[in-house]
Amino acid sequence: MTAPLVVILAGGEGQRMGGAKPLRMLHGERLVDRALRKARAWSDDVRVALRDRRQIEGVDVPVLLDDPAIEGPLAGLRSALTAAREAGREMVLTIPCDAPFVPGDLAAALEAAIGTNGVALARSAPDLHPTCAMWRTETLDLLPDYVASGRRSLIGFAELAGYAAVDWDSRRFFNLNRPEDLAEAERRLASEVEDVDPASGFDRGPPGH
Template sequence: MDRPLGVILAGGQARRMGGGDKGLLRLDERSILDHVIERLSPQVDAIGLNANGDRTRFADTGLPVFQDSIDGFPGPLAGVLAGMDWAHDQGASMIVTIAADTPFFPGDLVARLMSQYSEANPIVLAATRDEAGKLWRHPTFGLWTVSLRDDLRKALGDGLRKVVLWTDQHGATEAEFETTPIDPFFNVNTPDDLVEARRLLETA
């Protein structure tokens, strides 16, 4: 099975951070996005970036940048669809999505997502358990079959926004990850989160 293409989702509006691009915030001498690209590059055949607005702000990454095809910031599924369309143009059959503000995701993320893939389970989402043992999906970290793109486009056009309502229709399953010593899906949403990320960088 060929490796998927990687799609970094940076299309959000970062309201809790006061706007702007969370991925461009500095974590050390580099941006959060630089850390994300470094972790993702060895796991996929190529990387694209889903981001809205002026593409030139990401010129330093050297990555292809593509916007949501659905207006109004409808959420992460719009970024997934944009990634699927980009991958389809490259002749790829699968993508793996990554959040642009999550610099500590696992180095074996793609391999473990792909290990749970089957024709019956064409979508595989990363998941972790909380202290009570409840399983939580992380829908911005997933393996997606590109052939579902027209179905997703129709669902978004019909007003669907909640990820689980669409993924459950298509046999989505999970790949479970540990949260120790740190939560690999910790994301930078607030200024306090950025302070914590800088602390975690020393142990990641």
């Protein structure tokens, strides 16, 4: 099967972080570059969904611009699904630029779980992580009516499409919204006391979820 299109969702303004979130540094690497490094291990076609190209000024990557009429990450998903259809890809994997510890087996595990569903979502029970998801490109056909209804929830759209879920430890989806979160992520990666994998920021241990 052809690799999925991978789209990094980076359209949020990041106001609680002080703006320019994708360009914030973590362990000597910009958040968007960290996400790109992981994404390129999963696919030969990686793009970034943004509200404004200036959000990642100076980053060499194809950009998808969000529909300004749609609020939140649903706008990025719409751009991603449209691009996947144009590229002839059967699936789209989305990840957020501000979750630096997403698991390395995310793409393979979600693709294996999707079955006949429209989407496979990451989960750390009981929480779903709908920005970390593998979507069938054909779910684009469901979006116009969903958007027209006024709904903007990714989980609501996943419920409409039908979803499977794959479980990982919640620390894999640590999200950076505030300066304190960035400091905590830095601590995890720089720790000399804890046995931490520098690539993931996750405590070392047996392979698996």
